[in-house]
Structures are given as C-alpha cells and as structure tokens.
Amino acid sequence: MDQGEIVLSDREFGRVKARVYAEAGISLSDAKRTLVVSRLSKIVRVLKLPSIDAYLDYLEHSQSARDGQDFINALTTNLTRFYREDHHFEHLVGYVRSLMEWQPRAAGNGKRRLRIWSAGCSTGQEPYTIALCLLAALPELKRWDFKILATDIDTNVIDKASLGVYPVAELNGLSAERVRQFERGGDGTISIPMAARALVSFKPLNLMAAWPMKGPFDAIFCRNVAIYFDKQTQGTLFARLGKILIPEGFLYIGHSENLGSGVEGLKLVGKTIYQSKPMQKTRDAA
Numbered sequence: 574m575d576q577g578e579i580v581l582s583d584r585e586f587g588r589v590k591a592r593v594y595a596e597a598g599i600s601l602s603d604a605k606r607t608l609v610v611s612r613l614s615k616i617v618r619v620l621k622l623p624s625i626d627a628y629l630d631y632l633e634h635s636q637s638a639r640d641g642q643d644f645i646n647a648l649t650t651n652l653t654r655f656y657r658e659d660h661h662f663e664h665l666v667g668y669v670r671s672l673m674e675w676q677p678r679a680a681g682n683g684k685r686r687l688r689i690w691s692a693g694c695s696t697g698q699e700p701y702t703i704a705l706c707l708l709a710a711l712p713e714l715k716r717w718d719f720k721i722l723a724t725d726i727d728t729n730v731i732d733k734a735s736l737g738v739y740p741v742a743e744l745n746g747l748s749a750e751r752v753r754q755f756e757r758g759g760d761g762t763i764s765i766p767m768a769a770r771a772l773v774s775f776k777p778l779n780l781m782a783a784w785p786m787k788g789p790f791d792a793i794f795c796r797n798v799a800i801y802f803d804k805q806t807q808g809t810l811f812a813r814l815g816k817i818l819i820p821e822g823f824l825y826i827g828h829s830e831n832l833g834s835g836v837e838g839l840k841l842v843g844k845t846i847y848q849s850k851p852m853q854k855t856r857d858a859a
C-alpha cells in the first residue's frame with residue numbers, strides 16, 4: 574500500500590511536542606518541524622499507519638516499551654565529536670592532577686577512587702575523550718579505582734557507543750598527537766584502545782527520571798543536553814547534578830548553556846565550568 578506523503582498538522586505537532594516534553598523534558602521548537610516529520614514518517618511507514626495522528630494514538634495504547642523508546646530515539650539530537658570544547662578536557666586533566674598531588678593515598682590500603690559521569694553522552698565521543706586524555710596525561714591513573722559512567726536517553730546511541738568503533742573521518746581536525754591515541758582498523762574505521770574502553774560503562778538513562786546511582790562524582794560532563802530543555806527543567810537538572818558532585822567537584826556544561834540566575838552550591842569558575850562548594854566545616858574542626 575502506498576501511504577503517500579506523511580504531513581504534520583499543527584495539532585499533530587502539538588501532540589508530539591507534549592509527549593516528548595512529558596517523557597524526556599525536551600522542548601521542540603518550531604524550527605524542528607521538518608526534522609520531526611522526516612524522522613517520524615519513517616516509523617509511521619514501517620508500522621503501516623496512515624498518519625502521525627494515528628501513530629500517536631497507537632503509542633498511547635501500546636504496551637511495548639520498545640514503541641515508546643523508538644519515538645524518543647527518533648527525536649533526540651546526537652551531534653558530538655572527540656575533544657569537543659577541548660578547554661574542558663585541559664581543565665579536567667589539571668583538576669585530576671591536583672587530586673593526585675593533594676591526596677596521593679587513599680584511606681587504608683584501598684585504591685584512590687575517581688568517578689566521572691558523562692550525562693547525555695550520545696555516541697560516546699565525550700566519555701572516550703575523558704578516558705583518553707586522562708590516561709595520556711596521567712598514566713598513574715591505571716592504578717586507581719577509576720570509572721566513567723556514560724548515559725543517554727537514546728538507546729541507539731548507547732548501542733553505537735558501546736562498540737567503540739567510528740569512521741576514520743571522526744579524527745578530522747585533531748592534532749597528530751591526539752590522532753595517535755586511537756587504533757586504526759583496516760576498513761576505514763578507528764577504534765578506542767582497550768585501556769580506555771575498559772574505563773567506560775554505557776547505560777541508558779533518562780535524566781528526567783530517578784537516577785539509580787548514588788555517586789558522588791568527582792566531575793560531571795552534561796554538555797549540550799540542557800540546551801533542549803526549558804529554563805525550569807534546566808534549573809531542576811543542574812540542581813540535581815550539583816547535589817551528586819563531591820564538594821569542590823566540577824560540572825562542565827555546553828558552550829551555549831548557563832545556570833541562569835544561578836544554582837545554590839555551584840559557582841562559575843571558568844568558561845562553562847562550575848564548582849560545587851567546599852565541605853561544610855563542623856564547629857570543632859573550624
């Protein structure tokens with residue numbers, strides 16, 4: 574059956590916007606209309622439904638989590654690249670180096686612990702850059718209890734990220750020194766070396782939902798994610814991120830994002846870099 578051209582009426586666009594906002598906190602602007610129709614049309618055709626309205630009705634009655642996930646996956650924007658906004662990685666290396674200098678030993682005989690979260694990691698370039706730059710600058714980290722959690726609401730990007738394999742064109746624009754950090758495949762691909770890959774755990778996670786992990790994290794990258802949220806949603810998210818950071822830990826956000834009128838406990842300390850406040854001293858310790 575030829576379904577003909579799928580169109581998106583104002584009413585349908587309103588329904589799509591309401592659903593993606595309720596589920597993922599994403600505020601779709603009118604500029605996204607063409608993208609929405611092209612992405613959703615593909616699903617509508619596969620399901621052999623007559624319209625986007627019919628698809629939205631279908632979603633409302635579907636018992637399958639897969640259907641809801643396909644809708645979200647279709648509407649996310651996943652643009653990313655290795656060493657994007659690289660001043661954050663330079664700052665991170667300096668920060669972790671200072672942790673090593675100031676706290677060279679863990680309490681007892683345990684290993685020093687370092688936890689970093691890439692929240693909204695897309696296809697993995699961000700958490701792998703964290704692993705690669707830290708291992709290159711601070712090889713002693715191999716002896717630390719060092720883990721990077723990488724999460725995204727979009728399950729397709731999490732699957733791709735977990736492979737750790739990318740087209741060689743992903744290296745365009747990187748310095749020769751950085752290019753050497755990747756392994757070359759014979760087939761026009763590059764891959765992430767095992768030492769870096771082993772540090773990163775990829776998990777699906779909707780930032781609007783409850784977070785299963787307790788933290789605390791020494792640093793959080795949540796870059797170019799909140800840009801898709803409205804101010805209120807951004808404020809709530811940044812406040813939650815601030816609470817799961819260690820005292821004096823860092824939150825890195827995207828180049829066009831900010832904490833608006835501010836978030837309690839987080840102070841701007843560099844270009845799109847925020848630091849959580851120091852631990853409260855008790856009266857006795859003061």
Ligand SMILES: C[S@@+](CC[C@H](N)C(=O)[O-])C[C@H]1O[C@@H](n2cnc3c(N)ncnc32)[C@H](O)[C@@H]1O
Nearest residue numbers: 597649651652653693695726727779780796797
């Ligand atoms: C533009 S990418 C940013 C990737 C990377 N952080 C960077 O700066 O290069 C934004 C990512 O945020 C994810 N995202 C959007 N809404 C989300 C939500 N509610 N929970 C978790 N991830 C979300 C998208 O799926 C997408 O992969």
